[in-house]
Amino acid sequence: MKVKSFMRVFTMLLVFLMVVSCGGDKKDGDQAAGGTSEGGKKKLRIAIVHAGFLGDKSFNDSANEGIKKAMAEYDIEVKTLESKVPSDWETNVVSMASEGYDLVIGNSSQFQDIIKKHAPEFPNVKFAIIDTVVDEPNVMSVVFAQNEGSFLAGAAAALFTQKTDVPNVNAEKIIGWVGGMDIPVLQDFLTGYKQGATYIDPDTKVLVSFAGTFNDPLKGKELALAQYSQGADIIMNVASNTGNGVLEAAKDSQKYAVGVDINQDDIYPGFILTSMLKRVDVGTYEVIKSVAEDKFKGGEILKMNVANGGIGLTDMSVMKQALGDKFPEDILTTINELTEKIKSGEIKVESYPGFKFE
The missing domain is CATH 3.40.50.2300 (Response regulator)
Structure with a gap:
């Protein structure tokens, strides 16, 4: 009887250990498949x-x-x-x-x-x-409210194109803008950009190109180089991966660009004035x-939007460090003033027809 009892207990213990062992071997992938946490x-x-x-x-x-x-x-x-x-x-x-x-x-x-x-x-x-x-x-x-952020970017670009003491900034008041696909949200970016530029100086000319894709850096670079050859000093990219070509063109041409969505200022330090932050994160x-x-x-x-911090510009610290004494401090001062005017409602930024912030 004692032997039988021992064997019964031993068998039960063995089964228990096997169950525990199987359960303890679950990996992260198994957890994901099962959809349960610890x-x-x-x-x-x-x-x-x-x-x-x-x-x-x-x-x-x-x-x-x-x-x-x-x-x-x-x-x-x-x-x-x-x-x-x-x-x-x-x-x-x-x-x-x-x-x-x-x-x-x-x-x-x-x-x-x-x-x-x-x-x-x-x-x-x-x-x-x-x-x-x-x-x-x-x-x-x-x-x-990307139109609000683009307003600030357009204003910064329009101010920057006047700074002929900055290396490779010419006397013409020409800025550029390169977008990915021609869709309403990008037209909303462009609407604000143009309004910001003309708010600073109605004589500012804005060159516009659409790449037709968000995934072609070579196309973005080609379009940017064409705009630089037409006299643009600075170009805003609103083109995701295509926009990386715009930034590269700025560096290769010794010209300038504006980043988008996240802080792109340090991708090519000294060639990106600022980035329009769109807090998708x-x-x-x-x-x-x-x-x-x-x-x-x-x-x-x-x-x-700008008022709740979901939209804005970077502080231009990377460009400031690159240009040193040649950095135009008045651009930062003006941008801060415009930001407060947008927050207060003193400046009403236009939206692209059919695309409203609602």
């Missing part, structure tokens, strides 16, 4: 779909910074999908919703029609769109936070 709580699953690629040092990378901040603070699993061609966009959004991700983020205004079409098909999935509005009960939208983070803290509200619009 405490047994359902792991929050987030998918973000880009209209282009990470590594653009602009819009997409800014969104990714928000993702990384959220991952550091919340127990979440993140799936990132990049897109080579526009035909990938709808497939990626629908596939993530079909797989039951808790939140699917479309990181571009170009996902507007796609999310509008498919969000009703997945009522239990939360969606978010960055840079435009989709009015559906399970969609949260993040919009930016903050918008992306806030959307994920709302889901993680069970405060997501479908139909809500998160608005980011």
Whole structure:
């Protein structure tokens, strides 16, 4: 009897150890597949779909910074999908919703029609769109007053093109602007840029080019070089990865540029006057936070502008260090004054018709 009892206990102990061993061998990938965290709580699953690629040092990378901040603070699993061609966009959004991700983020205004079409098909999935509005009960939208930031960038460029004591700034009052695709949100950038430039000096000429893509740095460089050859001293890029070509053209031509979305001032120090900050990182983070803290509200619009710090310019410290005594301090002073006037409502920045900050 004692032998039988011992064998029964030994067998039970062996089974128990096998179960514990199997359970303790779970890897991060297994956790993600199971959708549970260490405490047994359902792991929050987030998918973000880009209209282009990470590594653009602009819009997409800014969104990714928000993702990384959220991952550091919340127990979440993140799936990132990049897109080579526009035909990938709808497939990626629908596939993530079909797989039951808790939140699917479309990181571009170009996902507007796609999310509008498919969000009703997945009522239990939360969606978010960055840079435009989709009015559906399970969609949260993040919009930016990029026209306000571009107003400040246009003003800074118009002031800078007058500074003929700065190396390679000519006597002509010509500035440039290179965009990616000709879409409403970029037209809104351009509207503010032109208004800011003419606010400083109505005689300022603005050269405009669209590359037709956000993923072609060579095209961006070609367009920028053409504008420099036409007399532009400084060019703003609003073109994601295409815009990296604009910045490179500034360096190669010993001319100047304006960065966009994130701080690009130190990509080519001394050739980028300032960058227009569009806090996509903050918008992306806030959307994920709302889901993680069970405060997501479908139909809500998160608005980011100059007044609340969601839009602005860098402090030009990189350029200041590069130019030394030749740095035109009055540009900073004027930009700070204009910023306060926009905040107070004294300056009303125009929007592109059909694209309103709402």
